[in-house]
Amino acid sequence: MFKNYVKIAWRNLWKNKGYTFINVGGLALGMAVTLIIGLWIQDEQSHNSYFKNRDSIAQVYQSQTLNGETESGPAIPRPLEKALRDGYDDNFKHLTMCSWTNNHYLKYGETSISRPGNYMQQVGPELFGLEIIRGEKDGLREINSIMLSESTAAALFASEDPIGKTVTVSNEHKLNVSAIYTDIPFNNTFNDTDFIIPWEKYLASNEWIRNAEDQWGNNSFQMFVQLADNTTFDKVTNTIKDVKKNLNEDTAQFNPQIFLFPMKDWYLRNNFENGKQVGGRIKYVWLFGIIGAFVLLLACINFMNLSTARSEKRGKEVGIRKAIGSQRGQLIYQFLSESFLVVLFAFFLAMLLVILSLSGFNELSRKEISFPWDNGTFWLISIVFILFTSLLAGSYPALYLSSFKPVDVLKGTFKVGKYAGLPRKIMVVVQFTVSVAFIIGTVIVMQQINHAKNRPVGYDKEGLIQIPTFSQDFLGKYDLIRTEFLGSGAVVEMSTSSSPTTQIWSNRGGFTWEGKPEGFQEDLAWTEVSPEYAKSLNLKIIEGRDFSRDFATDSLGVLINETAKKYLGMENPVGQLLRDDDEEDPGPSLKIIGVVQDMITQSPYEPVKQGVYVYDRFNNSSYYNLRLNPNHSATQNIVEIERVFKEHFPDIPFEYEFVDGQYGEKFASEERIGTLSGIFTALAILISCLGLFGLTSFVAEQRKKEIGVRKVLGASIFNVWNMLSKDFLKLVITSCFIAVPIAYYVMNGWLQAYPYRVVLQWWIFASAMVGAMLVTLLTVSFQAIKAAKTNPVKSLRTE
Template sequence: MLKNYFIIGWRNLTKTRGYAFINITGLAIGMAVALLIGLWVLDEVNYNKSFKNHERLGLLYHHVTFGEQVLTINDVPAPIGNELKNNCADLEEVSMIAWAYEHVIGYQETTLIETGLFVEPQFADMFSVHMLEGSAKALKGVHAVLLSKTLAADLLGDNPVGKTIKSGNSEEMMVAGVFEDFPANSHFAEVRMLMPMAYYFSRGQQQKMDNWDNFDFECYVLLREHASFATAEPKIKNLLFEKASGAIKALNPNGILLPLEKWHLQATFKDGVNIGGQVRFVWMVGTIGVFVLLLACINFMNLSTARSEKRSKEVGVRKVMGSVRWQLVSQFLSESLMTVVISFVMALLMTALCLPLFNSMAEKKMIIPWTDLRFILISLVFMLVTSVLAGSYPALYLSSFNPVKVLKGVFRTGSSAGLPRKVMVVFQFTISIVLIIGTMVVFLQIQHAKNRPVGFDREGIVNMAVRTEELAKADYNTLRHELLSSGAATDMAKSDFPITGAMSDDVSLTWEGKDPTTRPLFGMNSCSHDFPKTNGFQFIEGRDFSREITSDSSAVIINEMAARLIASENPVNPKNPGQNVIGKKLKFADNKEREIIGVIKDQIRWTPFVNQTPHLYYINYRVKGHLTIRLNPNISTHEALKRTEAVIKKYDPLTPFDYKFQDDEYARLFKTEERVGRLATIFATLAIFISCIGIFGLAAFAVSQRTKEIGIRKVLGASALSLWKMLSGDFVRLVTISILVAVPLSYYLADEWLQQYDYRVELPWWVFAVTGALAILLTLLTVSYQSIKAAMVNPVKSLRSE
């Protein structure tokens, strides 16, 4: 019986190759999209689950209060780790970590720049570090280092354990072990070296070991077997508050533990409340994948039911011969399964071909797990579900025909039979239009943020991290003079942080007239005199730092937000806060006073989609930090960089010349939104393409059903244009209904999505108008081929075909 089903199904496919091609191709594209999205979603939800104890791992955060604003931070002081170990019985282990950053390491003639992490010895067991050679116990020492497999091979070649490498071109460290690279979808994917925390404190950082006011670390915890984050959290809530100084106490820090499973997708807080994070993108893209597959299934259902009259006599004969309905349903479902299997094989080939490009766009390293039993089982279930989803309605519909009417020739599919197909076409285009509008809104939001005033120059400027003592000890003025004399640059500056990077934070600033009950958060960056000029700061009041004015070594430049905050008490000119603050003095934590000499426009220092914060700049040449170089625009960038490298190499000959363009670093702030926008564009395009494939098939079938009518109309004098209008009109009406449904729905969804941004675009009306017009245009283009082809046929031939 089953063999007979598949034989008949195969004959039907080969007999109607055109419809079979449309069905199989549409399904294959939909399934390929679903596979790609499924792999991406699986990679996202499995983030960090490669760690053996992932269900018990957590990260310490604190809610801190600045006036009416509550921020959630994961920066903590070093001594909090021991306090947690000694005072929280729910914690099996605690590990302090210094923030990951890039290190210069060398062996013989090879020097590399790699990301390293200072950790405590227990880190290796907590995070399932798989040692390939040596032992993780070496982290108990001082001058030991563990290298990843990739780094060990690149730097040392064979037998790396026991070899001595140089860190920062000066300090020697012994390679005590090699570990398996962290998985690409893990929190530590970029980490290539693990170094003892003791080594970190030995490098002039001893004062941080017992300092409760220095927030330069992260704290990771491992719960005991039967403990929970809910029971452990109350025991750590007030720990920092009890131990810190008065300045920190005033921020009312409340400790919380964020489980490992939320680090990647649900680590965004607003006003002390977890509002999710990247999980919204996972849900959005996953939903798109489901809908694209559903659109492909709708094509199958529409074409199968549209051709019902072609199969009606077959159904009638089978029923007369004794077939019961469930047998007919089984037959049509088996045909559906055969089509789905063929489509799935094509989808796998498409997925394999597209995966490298998809990985590049999504910044992933996904593979198709061909040999994984779970993947095979999921694939079988996926095919079965898709075949039932695509074939159930046609099977039930076709098997319901009355055999007497069919065999008498009086059976006709009335207007009511076409209603479900029309509903499904409306559904298809509604989803496609919503996806197109959503994609346009994403790009409008990105462009809106890009058009936001930045407050500094980006073109022709490069940043370099000062990673070695050789470069740090070089006389700044001499280095600057040589670089400018070489013609490579027109200006150069030094700073603690680059303009596109983070800042240090301070809540202890005071000034005359300040409300003593408030502790506003200020971002701070120490720099050389040349920093504002090199970066093209835009002054709205006062002046820049000057080397000619000695007192400028104790001066500060603040942004507009800081000026408004400082001038809020007794303002001289409410409309121009800059005038109110020039000459005022700010008192720092060390009781040193600095005079405000200039006010600059607000700058975008972190993500452009949120409100920025008050910040300031002050002079300090002792920082190691970064160099900012404005390249000479009168020579080529290649030549300017070549001359810059020659100057830098005089002071730091062993370190690779590593730099970052300021405009590239600024562009990275849009990375997540642009990645989602690119993916959404592809999937929206495929959705509308699949919908058009379906309409193309239905149009072809509609024309074949009305061949005699078209011939009669032409004999009676109907023009090709009137026939085109007649054949196209039905589909245009359906798409128009889709537009009317999609516009309010897409407006609601887009508005909800935009609410996550503090700085967001207003939805323009033309987005909906353009999308609607595009949908109608694509429909006309899709249907017109069949309509014009039918309208141009000789009516004699059309009437003979009947």
């Protein structure tokens, strides 16, 4: 019987090729969008799935309250390690201190490369469950050892066996390769960790880290833990939350709260607001999940609309079948089998579309998603997906068509009823409500991105490059290198800084100044710079003056930004002192010599943070900042800079980054979301238009005799076009008035997450409405004009 149903379904589909094309094409597009969104969501949710102990791993975070506002983050003080090991060790299976991931220079023989890596304690690789493919599992046991990722080992040693070989790190340490581990996959934390060095080496090489052993106020470290069995993150957090406050009076004023941040939340739920976890990228998972569901719904609505629109053509078939004994249940099964066949064809076409578009989608979304051919769960979900879509798309037509009375149909007195077309109209309204809402949402997202892009940056990022200086080789050579670079003609100005231009790496407090409010807890972005910093960035001096090598006292001078001036409450800051409030061992006072224009160093969607720029007395530079000669091409400048660089640092790979490129990365996530939303919106509109096109063709077919009579009586092409178009236009206008308040409510809520945001304007909603109406008219007009130009003789003759 099922075979018979399929055969009849195939004949019906083949007989009506245009209807089949619209149905299969629309469903395939909808299913392709849903499939690719499903793969994207699966990839997002599988982040950190490489780590076998994912469900029991956490990072130690702390919250601190300054002036009534609570901030949370992963930076913790070094003494916390000893406190947790001594008093709370039974809560953890493993605990490891860890440095921040930074690039270092690795050299073996004549090969020199730059790779990111970490310092970790001995248990780190076991905690994260790294897959050791060569060498010792306990690869950090010896202080002069190093563990390399598989790709890094290949880059350094080619076909040689790396185990036991000596690698020079940053031209400073000679370390023996103890183990090779499999590269951590792309969609995992630490995927950019290409080497690991023992924590003990970190301590031995840096005096400031050794000195931080008892410094509870120095939050410069990371800590990761694996829970002991039979406990939970919440239980351990409740146990350890007040450890810092209880052990250190100096920091107790900030009400520090220690808590565990589970690995499963690192990627999707890593936003905190006033000490509370408030989501993160999970909002995009929900967003695209909703988009995928609605796009599939639009495609199913097309199927239902077109099937019910053809009801009169199928009416006699239903009447005859019922007259010769068919039960309603059998008719329902027949129509559902037809739906199943359409959905099956659409699914295979959707798979082909996904496979062809996956490469481009990966490039847009910055993913490495592959089609899951060997994933049994995927195929099981696909079968359920096909059956569900078949039921969703075919249930209403099956129930509607099978309800016809055979006597009325065969006598020719069958009428579809006054309200028979109402469900179809409702579904068209739903389709265009979704489409218009998508249009408005996409426009607002892109407008918010452009709003932030057009925000004054505060410095000239064009023609500015940065060279990392993560090696002892750079110490004491700044003046010489600057002279050489300027003399080459490729650089017009140069400076150093302890942080990259587009980030803040250090924050400090513990100062007092004239007029400081009682109990005020300051938090200042801290950057150490050479005297030429403002000149190299073309940073405008608002008050006072810039650093000068002519004034020896400038070694204790600072520049502050405009926001810091307001933050510190200084009307006339130039000449005022920032004093160290440490009564036992105060440092030298810093004199404010100037105020610089605010520059965006963090998120362009956030307010500029209060910052100070301190004269670099101790060679703490991490970057060279070079202003390229605008009279030469960038390529010509870079070639000349590399030549000079290699003359002085032959063993260090030449690396540089354009600051405007780094700044552009700040918009990358939102731009990807906006672009993908735009593509999905366009596909949703296309699917809606396909359905509208099909509906118009059937309406024109049903009313062809009426059109013929009207033309014989003198109706113009415009009259016929107007008759066929106005009903659809009314439905779309109704959709617009439903979509606008929904879109306003949703997007206004979304914008609240951005302190620096665009203002919603009426023209955005008006443009979306006009656009939807124009698209409707263009879609309907093709069939309407075609019907209006048909020779009335053909439609009025009797066969």
